[in-house]
Amino acid sequence: EASIALASLQEASAELTEAESEMQAAKLAEEEAVEAAEEAACKARENREHADAAENRILTVKDMMEKAEEQYNNAETVANTAITEAQFSEQRAIEADARANKATANAKDAAIRADTETHLEEKYEQEASVMKRTLADANNQVEVAETRKEQAISALEKIKESIEQMKRLGQSSANIQSKRDLKNYCSVKLSEASAELASAEKIRRHAKRSFEDSQRRAEEHASKAIAAREQADQFASIAEKLAEHAQEEKDAADLRRVACEKAEVSVKRAEADLSGMKAQLREAERAASEGNDMALHYREEADRLEREVDKATEEWTEKTTVFNAAKQEKVQAQAAHFSAQELKNQHDENVDELRKIYEDTTDVYNRAQREANEKKYRENAEKQFELNTIASERRAIMLREKANRAKDQASIAVSNAAEKTAAERHALNYRDKKEKVKPISLDLTKMTLINGCKYKYWEKSLTLPYTTLHSITEERMNKIIVQGPEVWMNWMEYNDDRMTRTFPSGKSRSNGGNYNPLLPWAMGVQLVGMNHQSLEEDLWLNDGRFRENGSSGYVLKPNLVTDSGENNWSLKVRVLSGSRIPIPLGMGKSKLRNKLVNLRVRVSVYDAIPGSAHVNSTHHTTRTVKGNCLNPVWNEIEKGCASFKIANPSIAMVMFSVWDHRKECGVQKTNETVGRDDDFIAAAAVPFTCLRQGYRSVQLFDRHHTRCAGYNLASLFVNVKVNQSFD
Numbered sequence: 001e002a003s004i005a006l007a008s009l010q011e012a013s014a015e016l017t018e019a020e021s022e023m024q025a026a027k028l029a030e031e032e033a034v035e036a037a038e039e040a041a042c043k044a045r046e047n048r049e050h051a052d053a054a055e056n057r058i059l060t061v062k063d064m065m066e067k068a069e070e071q072y073n074n075a076e077t078v079a080n081t082a083i084t085e086a087q088f089s090e091q092r093a094i095e096a097d098a099r100a101n102k103a104t105a106n107a108k109d110a111a112i113r114a115d116t117e118t119h120l121e122e123k124y125e126q127e128a129s130v131m132k133r134t135l136a137d138a139n140n141q142v143e144v145a146e147t148r149k150e151q152a153i154s155a156l157e158k159i160k161e162s163i164e165q166m167k168r169l170g171q172s173s174a175n176i177q178s179k180r181d182l183k184n185y186c187s188v189k190l191s192e193a194s195a196e197l198a199s200a201e202k203i204r205r206h207a208k209r210s211f212e213d214s215q216r217r218a219e220e221h222a223s224k225a226i227a228a229r230e231q232a233d234q235f236a237s238i239a240e241k242l243a244e245h246a247q248e249e250k251d252a253a254d255l256r257r258v259a260c261e262k263a264e265v266s267v268k269r270a271e272a273d274l275s276g277m278k279a280q281l282r283e284a285e286r287a288a289s290e291g292n293d294m295a296l297h298y299r300e301e302a303d304r305l306e307r308e309v310d311k312a313t314e315e316w317t318e319k320t321t322v323f324n325a326a327k328q329e330k331v332q333a334q335a336a337h338f339s340a341q342e343l344k345n346q347h348d349e350n351v352d353e354l355r356k357i358y359e360d361t362t363d364v365y366n367r368a369q370r371e372a373n374e375k376k377y378r379e380n381a382e383k384q385f386e387l388n389t390i391a392s393e394r395r396a397i398m399l400r401e402k403a404n405r406a407k408d409q410a411s412i413a414v415s416n417a418a419e420k421t422a423a424e425r426h427a428l429n430y431r432d433k434k435e436k437v438k439p440i441s442l443d444l445t446k447m448t449l450i451n452g453c454k455y456k457y458w459e460k461s462l463t464l465p466y467t468t469l470h471s472i473t474e475e476r477m478n479k480i481i482v483q484g485p486e487v488w489m490n491w492m493e494y495n496d497d498r499m500t501r502t503f504p505s506g507k508s509r510s511n512g513g514n515y516n517p518l519l520p521w522a523m524g525v526q527l528v529g530m531n532h533q534s535l536e537e538d539l540w541l542n543d544g545r546f547r548e549n550g551s552s553g554y555v556l557k558p559n560l561v562t563d564s565g566e567n568n569w570s571l572k573v574r575v576l577s578g579s580r581i582p583i584p585l586g587m588g589k590s591k592l593r594n595k596l597v598n599l600r601v602r603v604s605v606y607d608a609i610p611g612s613a614h615v616n617s618t619h620h621t622t623r624t625v626k627g628n629c630l631n632p633v634w635n636e637i638e639k640g641c642a643s644f645k646i647a648n649p650s651i652a653m654v655m656f657s658v659w660d661h662r663k664e665c666g667v668q669k670t671n672e673t674v675g676r677d678d679d680f681i682a683a684a685a686v687p688f689t690c691l692r693q694g695y696r697s698v699q700l701f702d703r704h705h706t707r708c709a710g711y712n713l714a715s716l717f718v719n720v721k722v723n724q725s726f727d
Contacts (some may be wrong), residue, residue: 043294045324049331050294058285060342065277067346072270079263086256093249099378100242106388107235114232116399117225124218131211138204145197152190159183215510224395231388238381245374252367450499458490461498468498474505474515481519481611488523488611492561495524503529514538516615517545518608522651524561535703537683541606541653543705544685558650560610567724569649571688574641574719575601575622581629581700582710584660584679598661599632599681600624601716605644605688607652618644624661645725649688656698656716657683682714695719 163179455461455470472480481488494500502520504513512534518541520528530542549555560566581599601622608615620642625632636642646652660679682700700714701707707714 052331054285057280061277061280065274068270068274068277072267072274075263075266075270079260079267082256082260082263086253086260089249089253089256093246093253096242096246096249100239100246103235103239103242107232107239110228110232110235113395113399114225114228117221117228120402121218121221121225124214124221128211128214128218131207131214135204135207135211138200138207141200142197142204145193145200149190149193149197152186152193156183156186156190159186219510224399228395234388242381458487458494461494462490464498466497470494470498470500472500472502474502475508477502477520477523481523485611492524492610495526495561499527500525501527501529504531516606516608517542518606518615518651518653519612521545521558522560522608522610522648524557526557537604537655537657540683540685540701540705541655543701544653544655545687547685548687548690558648560648560650566647566649569646569688570723570725571605571644571646571654571691572638572641572721573603573620573644573654574636574638575603575634575716576695576719577631577633577635577717578658579631579715579717580710580713581632581658581681582702582714583629584681596627597629598624598626599629600659600661600678601634602655602657602659603642604655604657605646605652606655607647609647616647620644641719646688652688653685654688654691655683655685656700656718658700658716682711684716691720691722693720693722 159179159182163176163183166176166179449467450469451465451467452471453461453464453468455472455476461468461470480491491500500520500523502525504515509515509531512531514531514534514536516538517528517530528542530539532539543551546553546555556562578599578601583597603620603622605618606615607617622634622636625634658681660681662678680703682702684698684700686698696718698716698718699707700711700716702711
């Protein structure tokens, strides 16, 4: 519309210019006649134009004043709304802060409960340790009582044989009576030994029950401590979220305060604009009144002059009429152009206002939606908090009852104080030693950097970098293996160019036991962690595996993992003799004098198959050789010797172990299993790939995997035959 009005204005200006030139031509002809009338007419027209412009300005100012009043009312409403919302936001921020403080207090209480359960767990673990030592003492007493009973039985049998022999020889009744008195004395000793053995058995059973009870209570408190710790973490998480919510409410309150201040500034600005509009309206009305009065006066004067020169100025009147028409069209075009420009400006202002209202409405809608979600979250959190409070109260009642029962056992804590002092001293020594450790070179750390990553599933693990290390417990390893060939084959593929570390389970191996390391070796695991405080066959197998490379700590992976497959083999081992077998620790002097060491050798083969949850083990036990540790001879024949089938030669381990048989002292049958009461003497674990055919000497090691003291010359002489099987 503004463009159209501008075009009309230009056309009217052109027409006015043309009419003015014609009027000037006529005016030159009739200049003297119409000079006075022209002046009067011009003044009348000018005043009329001023009056019309003033009236138009009055209308325009009134419209602007109405809009200014509307803007003032809108700004005042927005200011009041911003103040109310700011107050609500501050109130919500205070409430959220209070809930966050309450959740933090609950988290601290849960942490205190967790610490209490942890202390109880440590106490019962210490109690279990004491009971374990008591059980070991009781076992020693039972062994001593059994030894005394066996000695009494042996002495009683010898006396009976002596009495029978004296009767056959016809010796005097006095000698026989003295032997009978000695027999009665031995019978009394036998009864005392039997009673002592029964008493020791009873003490051992009681100690075993006490140990199991203490261990069970320690496990219960451990699970409760874990649950309390998880609850503390949950409360801490809730407290953090509530604190974040409180901070958000505070920020919202600050923003609403700023909006309130801006709204107040807008109100003041709108009020000032309204006052200016009113002043302009008064000025326009005054100018319009003056213009009308002057226009009326000059119009009367012009009419009088026109009547005087009417005849002389007919042609000039016609030109003047044309000129006035053109000029009027120009005035109208100017007014239309001015109105169109004002309308355009008003439309632009309305568009800006509508855009601002849309943005404000969008912000209000988003805030309302966030507040609704936060309200729903707070309701769920309050319900969960009530449930957790009820559960915590119940656990507190149970803990109070257990604390009352545990109060009777407080005397045990006195004996534990010395152990804690020793542990503290050990920790201080360890800290001093740790401070003396020199820092590692940065270049070396860059070369040996390995990143630990938690295992989730093998498809994801196979996409990880080659510097990734997975740590997998014994329980997780067994679960992976039983899931099927696809899963454990993915594990073996992962181990081709990445690393895995396995370690014994903390729950099932709480006594320090171990799992068989052959199974993770068969899966290609590089780092197989072991508990070195337990001296048993699994640890001896681990020690034997690394003797393949001089106990340097590094050996190559099995061929089964790196190559496509292996052939089956058969193994035959004949145990011929031994040399310098040491006396087992703990043997009494009487047994040592009587040379009652009964030696037997057990040959075991351990073989693991990838994907199997168990390690295949086969055992062969020789006959018992009585009372000869210097050079015992078994001399097994080939028909009754140890014979084994080997499925995976690169993984299989052969174990030679020497035992002191504690039961009968005569010659035993071949392939008899080692009993629970047999005493361990020496052993050696050899990888199957390190065995050589023929007559070989196997060096023996003590329980601690060393050849110190009497073990430096201990060995077995065996004959080994290895053949490849094509079954």
